[in-house]
Amino acid sequence: xxxxxxxxxxxxxxxxxxxxxxxxxxxxxxxxxxxxxxxxxxxxxxxxxxxxxxxxxxxxxxxxxxxxxxxxxxxxxxxxxxxxxxxxxxxxxxxxxxxxxxxxxxxxxxxxxxxxxxxxxxxxxxxxxxxxxxx
Numbered sequence: 001x002x003x004x005x006x007x008x009x010x011x012x013x014x015x016x017x018x019x020x021x022x023x024x025x026x027x028x029x030x031x032x033x034x035x036x037x038x039x040x041x042x043x044x045x046x047x048x049x050x051x052x053x054x055x056x057x058x059x060x061x062x063x064x065x066x067x068x069x070x071x072x073x074x075x076x077x078x079x080x081x082x083x084x085x086x087x088x089x090x091x092x093x094x095x096x097x098x099x100x101x102x103x104x105x106x107x108x109x110x111x112x113x114x115x116x117x118x119x120x121x122x123x124x125x126x127x128x129x130x131x132x133x134x135x
C-alpha cells in the first residue's frame with residue numbers, strides 16, 4: 001500500500017487540517033509481472049494508537065478519521081492534535097504521541113502499515129499558540 005504523494009510508499013504521513021485528506025493506493029503485483037491497482041477492492045483495517053495532546057486515547061473511526069472504500073483517508077470531527085513540540089515556537093521539535101495505523105488487506109494479503117498522526121485541531125499546550133505538528 002502506498003500513500004499518493006508519499007514517495008517512500010509506507011511509513012508516517014501527517015494528516016493536517018480538519019477535512020484534510022490522503023489517498024491510499026493498493027497495488028497487486030502478479031507473478032506475470034503485471035501490477036494492477038486494487039485500491040477499490042481492498043479492505044482497510046484502522047487501529048488507533050496512543051493519545052492526543054490532552055492525554056485522551058484516540059477514538060476509533062469514524063470519529064476523528066475515516067477511510068472510504070476507495071482508500072480516501074479524511075480527518076473529521078472531533079478534531080485532534082497528536083503532536084507535541086519539545087522545542088520552541090521559533091524552532092520546533094515535533095514528535096507525535098498517537099497515530100492511526102492502517103493496513104490494507106486484499107485476497108488474503110496484508111500491506112505494511114502506514115502510520116498517520118493527525119493535526120486537525122489547534123494544540124492546547126501552553127506557549128504553542130495553537131500550533132499543531134509539522135505543516
